[in-house]
Amino acid sequence: MRSALRFLFVATMVAILAAFWSGAASAAAIGGTPTATVTSIFPANGQVVGIAAPVTFTFASPVTDRAAAERATAIRATDTLSGTFSWVDDTQLRWTPNGTLPTNSPISVQFGNQRTQFQTNGGVYAEANLSAHTFTVSIGGQVVRNMPASMGKPGFETPTGTFTVLEKFRSLVFDSRTIGIPLDDPEGYIIDGEWAVRLTWGGVFVHSAPWSVDSQGYANVSHGCINLSPENAAWYFENVGIGDQVYIHW
Known part of the structure; x- marks a missing residue:
């Protein structure tokens, strides 16, 4: 009887110690304090x-x-x-x-x-050609849509490189003050935008721009964003996912 009680005591202590070390390991695994969950x-x-x-x-x-x-x-x-x-x-x-x-x-x-x-998703990849004024989208390595576009005009050039889609907004107010242009500046604006796909935290989007449709495919007239027609912007918005890539180049 005494040996059985001794065995039960030892087993209980082993279980308690195991639970303690397991808890300590879990706390360390989430940053060193139990509250860092x-x-x-x-x-x-x-x-x-x-x-x-x-x-x-x-x-x-x-x-x-x-x-x-x-x-x-x-x-x-x-x-x-x-x-x-x-x-x-x-x-x-x-x-x-x-x-x-x-x-x-x-x-x-x-x-x-x-x-x-x-x-x-299937891998949605876009290429913005600043010289050709085009925005070309491939899915799974196959080109599915080639769209006329307008990018940043002189002094407001669209940045080049590979970017990852950060956010998407069905509608969004574009305010020039967020990119350092006062509203009373000749370049200042507040515009109700649609189908906005964010590429940089600094304010570069792919979005619908009905006001620049006549320039899309021919000239760069934006303040740095990639302008598409409402139809093309809506299509891109519906097909692109957060985390898809956009390559911008001359």
Whole structure:
């Protein structure tokens, strides 16, 4: 009887210690403090996004052990995917894929014991040619639409390089003050825009511009955005996903 009680005591202590170390490991895995828990993961569970979409983890409080938080993440398709970590601030960790994600694939995201899954689209890729005044869209490597466009005029040139779609807005007010142009400046404006696809946090969008249709395909007359006709802008808005790429060049 005494030996049975002794065995029960030892087993109980082992279980308590195991639970303690498990809890400690979980706390470390989410940033060194029990309060540094993930409150959201983007892309959201079930969301369909582009093949260059980053994964962003938002924490409830500042993370003190960033390395531990990074070690707690895993992003997989059929195999673990490679990517680069960066911190937006003390409460947001961003993972950006090296290259692109596989097309039309479920992507699983794990942080500690928390798991979500999003889906990639067929790979929507756009090319804006500043010299030819065109905006060409390919899906899955095949050109599906070549559209006349107007980009930034002299002094307001559209930036060149490869950009990732950040946000989409069915309607949006464009205010020149957000890009440093006062309303009383000859270039100042407030415009009700539609079908807006954000490429930079500095204010570059692909959007509907009925006021520049006559220049689209012939001249660059915008303040840096990529102007499309209402019909073409609506089509692009409906087909592009957050995380899809746009290559802008001369």
